[in-house]
Amino acid sequence: MTSSTEEVERKPPLLRLxxxxxxxxxxxxxxxxxxxxxxxxxxxxxxxxxxxxxxxxRCVNLxxxxxxxxxxxxxxxxxxxxxxxxEIRREIGMVFQAYNLFPHLSVLxxxxxxxxxxRGSGKxxxxxxxxELLERFGLADKxxxxxxxxxxxxxxxxxxxxxxxxxxxxxxxxxITSALDPELVGEVLDAIGELKAEGMTIVxxxxxxxxxxxxxxxVAFIDxxxxxxxxxxxxxxxxxxxxxxxxxxxxxxxx
Amino acid sequence: xxSTTAPLDWTPSDRQxxxxxxxxxxxxxxxxxxxxxxxxxFGIAAIVIVSSxxxxxxxxxxxxxxxxxxxxxxxxxxxxxxxxxxxxxxxCILVVGLLVAFVRVAPAPxxxxxxxxxxxYTDVARGTPTLLVVxxxxxxxxxxxxxxxxxxxxxxxxxxLTFSYGGYVAEVMRAGIQSVHPSQWASGRSLGxxxxxxxxxxxxxxxxxxxxxxxxxxxxxxxxxxALVASIGVFEAFRAAQVESAADFNYTPFVxxxxxxxLLTVPIARFTDWLALRAVRREQGASA
Numbered sequence: 001m002t003s004s005t006e007e008v009e010r011k012p013p014l015l016r017l018x019x020x021x022x023x024x025x026x027x028x029x030x031x032x033x034x035x036x037x038x039x040x041x042x043x044x045x046x047x048x049x050x051x052x053x054x055x056x057x058r059c060v061n062l063x064x065x066x067x068x069x070x071x072x073x074x075x076x077x078x079x080x081x082x083x084x085x086x087e088i089r090r091e092i093g094m095v096f097q098a099y100n101l102f103p104h105l106s107v108l109x110x111x112x113x114x115x116x117x118x119r120g121s122g123k124x125x126x127x128x129x130x131x132e133l134l135e136r137f138g139l140a141d142k143x144x145x146x147x148x149x150x151x152x153x154x155x156x157x158x159x160x161x162x163x164x165x166x167x168x169x170x171x172x173x174x175x176i177t178s179a180l181d182p183e184l185v186g187e188v189l190d191a192i193g194e195l196k197a198e199g200m201t202i203v204x205x206x207x208x209x210x211x212x213x214x215x216x217x218x219v220a221f222i223d224x225x226x227x228x229x230x231x232x233x234x235x236x237x238x239x240x241x242x243x244x245x246x247x248x249x250x251x252x253x254x255x
Numbered sequence: 256x257x258s259t260t261a262p263l264d265w266t267p268s269d270r271q272x273x274x275x276x277x278x279x280x281x282x283x284x285x286x287x288x289x290x291x292x293x294x295x296x297f298g299i300a301a302i303v304i305v306s307s308x309x310x311x312x313x314x315x316x317x318x319x320x321x322x323x324x325x326x327x328x329x330x331x332x333x334x335x336x337x338x339x340x341x342x343x344x345x346x347c348i349l350v351v352g353l354l355v356a357f358v359r360v361a362p363a364p365x366x367x368x369x370x371x372x373x374x375x376y377t378d379v380a381r382g383t384p385t386l387l388v389v390x391x392x393x394x395x396x397x398x399x400x401x402x403x404x405x406x407x408x409x410x411x412x413x414x415x416l417t418f419s420y421g422g423y424v425a426e427v428m429r430a431g432i433q434s435v436h437p438s439q440w441a442s443g444r445s446l447g448x449x450x451x452x453x454x455x456x457x458x459x460x461x462x463x464x465x466x467x468x469x470x471x472x473x474x475x476x477x478x479x480x481x482a483l484v485a486s487i488g489v490f491e492a493f494r495a496a497q498v499e500s501a502a503d504f505n506y507t508p509f510v511x512x513x514x515x516x517x518l519l520t521v522p523i524a525r526f527t528d529w530l531a532l533r534a535v536r537r538e539q540g541a542s543a
Contacts, residue, residue, distance in 0.1 A: 019268070021265065031265075032265070067267075067271070068265070068267050068268055068270075068271040069268070069271070070270065080274065081274055081277060081278055081281075082277065
């Protein structure tokens with residue numbers, strides 16, 4: 001994956017955060033955070049709980065409005081209050097830690113809801129492409145099942161398929177393996193690995209350091225609302241330049 | 256978390272200031288549109304109503320100030336009975352509704368015959384017009400001339416309303432209890448709480464919070480249906496209005512009574528809104 005780095009740098013960034021600030025009351029969560037993500041790049045956000053990883057992702061998906069700074073998506077300022085958030089969100093998929101599948105709909109209906117309502121896809125079309133995606137992620141026989149009858153790993157893969165069905169240009173993953181049993185984490189991570197192989201642009205908050213090292217093109221360590229340090233996984237994990245990065249890595253994976 | 260201690264020590268960028276200015280301008284625009292459209296619509300409605308040909312007669316028949324003033328004391332006296340009646344009925348209805356709901360959700364096989372009775376009761380109570388129940392209990396029961404049957408029309412009226420509304424409330428409660436996730440039962444029982452204790456301390460509090468809006472809906476409906484017991488001779492607000500209206504062949508007393516009923520239900524509606532808001536704040540307050 002290091003071979004693609006040069007190519008990545010020549011392309012214009014798909015996502016660029018410029019001194020983004022966000023606070024909740026007195027709690028400053030993001031404090032002038034900068035981050036750039038190129039097309040086809042997989043960026044892993046690591047950092048302690050409360051460091052601002054989730055808030056960052058939510059700001060990109062416009063689930064939160066930033067208090068200052070700019071979020072550029074494909075050279076468009078999407079943090080401007082004048083933009084149509086729904087239109088932007090169609091281009092940006094998001095998967096949550098708690099799956100957030102709609103419990104009253106079957107897996108298939110969960111997946112086809114947005115394409116049918118927003119892309120104007122026909123029932124047959126959207127179901128055919130949903131079925132295709134389900135097959136690829138090993139859920140072919142679960143189309144008619146309801147979310148509550150699936151395992152956590154199956155639910156999370158279904159949530160991933162739901163986000164992919166809108167054919168997003170950017171995928172945001174918010175600690176999507178954190179609620180899973182350890183033996184189910186692998187199947188979800190494999191799915192992400194496959195997406196990367198297809199060239200999907202992904203920003204993911206994660207506690208899976210091994211995965212970040214293997215699959216991430218770049219790792220960004222978020223600390224107190226800023227990107228304290230970023231770079232290639234091997235650099236960050238093996239020779240971090242910031243003491244706070246080293247301390248964090250030691251805490252999560254003492255060797 | 257170290258980030259909580261930091262002061263808000265930044266000055267907004269020009270871009271952010273421009274955004275905020277635009278947002279303020281937008282909110283001013285929206286307020287103006289809301290104000291102007293409201294004034295225009297209400298103004299036109301007022302002009303049309305007041306200038307329409309029959310307005311004098313409408314005002315004389317429904318909004319006669321003198322009639323309103325002279326009928327008010329009697330109607331207020333009626334409302335004392337109305338309020339007393341629905342307060343007592345609400346307590347009885349809650350007791351009946353909860354008991355029936357408990358019976359219907361209880362898993363004990365020995366309760367099967369009681370369950371059947373509970374099902375028949377809810378079907379009958381919800382299927383019978385309240386006015387019909389008021390007649391059956393208000394006139395029918397005393398006609399039996401059995402010992403121990405109350406003769407007070409007030410008590411009979413409360414009994415009729417309790418019978419009718421108990422069915423609705425029982426179903427609302429049952430829906431609420433069943434909407435609580437089975438894992439709550441499991442975690443209650445796993446601590447060693449009995450079935451009844453789990454119901455009382457774990458499931459019911461969550462269920463009631465959820466069914467509060469439909470429950471209050473039923474009670475608002477009940478407050479109005481107290482007027483039905485006027486038909487068996489209870490002197491409450493509607494009956495008072497009838498008497499006052501008949502004296503002068505003027506309908507203003509009914510309008511006065513209607514306003515009274517509305518004033519009684521509005522505080523309850525606001526109270527439920529407040530309760531619902533408080534529940535949301537309590538449960539989500541912890542997370543930012």
